[in-house]
Amino acid sequence: xxxxxxxxxxxxxxxxxxxxxxxxxxxxxxxxxxxxxxxxxxxxxxxxxxxxxxxxxxxxxxxxxxxxxxxxxxxxxxxxxxxxxxxxxxxxxxxxxxxxxxxxxxxxxxxxxxxxxxxxxxxxxxxxxxxxxxxxxxxxxxxxxxxxxxxxxxx
Numbered sequence: 766x767x768x769x770x771x772x773x774x775x776x777x778x779x780x781x782x783x784x785x786x787x788x789x790x791x792x793x794x795x796x797x798x799x800x801x802x803x804x805x806x807x808x809x810x811x812x813x814x815x816x817x818x819x820x821x822x823x824x825x826x827x828x829x830x831x832x833x834x835x836x837x838x839x840x841x842x843x844x845x846x847x848x849x850x851x852x853x854x855x856x857x858x859x860x861x862x863x864x865x866x867x868x869x870x871x872x873x874x875x876x877x878x879x880x881x882x883x884x885x886x887x888x889x890x891x892x893x894x895x896x897x898x899x900x901x902x903x904x905x906x907x908x909x910x911x912x913x914x915x916x917x918x919x920x
Contacts, residue, residue: 801834802899804843804857804912810865811841811857816912818843821919825892831882832897832919843914845880845899853880855901857910870903870910877902885918894920 804816818834824846827833831846831853844856851871855878858867872878880899887894898915 800836801916802912802914804834804910804914806841806857806908806910808857808868808908808910810868810908811859814839814841816841816843818914821897821916823892823895823920832895832916834899834914834916843899843912845882845897845914847880847882853878853899855899855903855910868905868908868910870901870905874905875901875903887918887920889920892920894918 800817800819801821802818804818806812806814806816816834816836816839818836820835820837822833822835824831824833824844829844829846830849831844834843834845836842840859841857842860844858846854846856848854853872855870855875856867870878878901880901881897883896885894885896896915896917897919898913900913902911903909
């Protein structure tokens with residue numbers, strides 16, 4: 766749902782014949798403010814938890830192709846990264862934590878790993894906006910994670 770200020774800006778831009786590209790994309794939350802998905806994690810390194818990301822941050826900010834799904838109630842971040850040679854990979858980690866506080870799942874570790882990254886053509890302060898989705902069921906070295914997340918606007 767658009768805010769009144771967005772509608773006024775859109776009407777003004779239409780009247781003046783331009784500036785639509787300057788309207789920022791909607792926040793990257795799910796429909797009706799519901800989260801972006803659910804991930805269940807069972808790990809000796811990170812613990813047992815359910816992540817319910819509420820927003821997504823584009824990988825452009827950290828110089829990778831993909832995005833971070835962030836649950837404000839947890840210190841663990843879900844990263845979807847696209848490698849040009851190997852394709853999608855999933856990393857669950859504690860930002861600023863030691864390497865032991867990180868788990869990486871590659872395609873070979875997963876029964877299911879499907880991911881999409883589609884540019885939306887929006888760019889905000891040199892950060893591209895993406896439509897991201899991830900469905901995965903992965904296990905490796907005693908760590909396991911399963912879930913689905915998606916963001917219509919990840920920037």
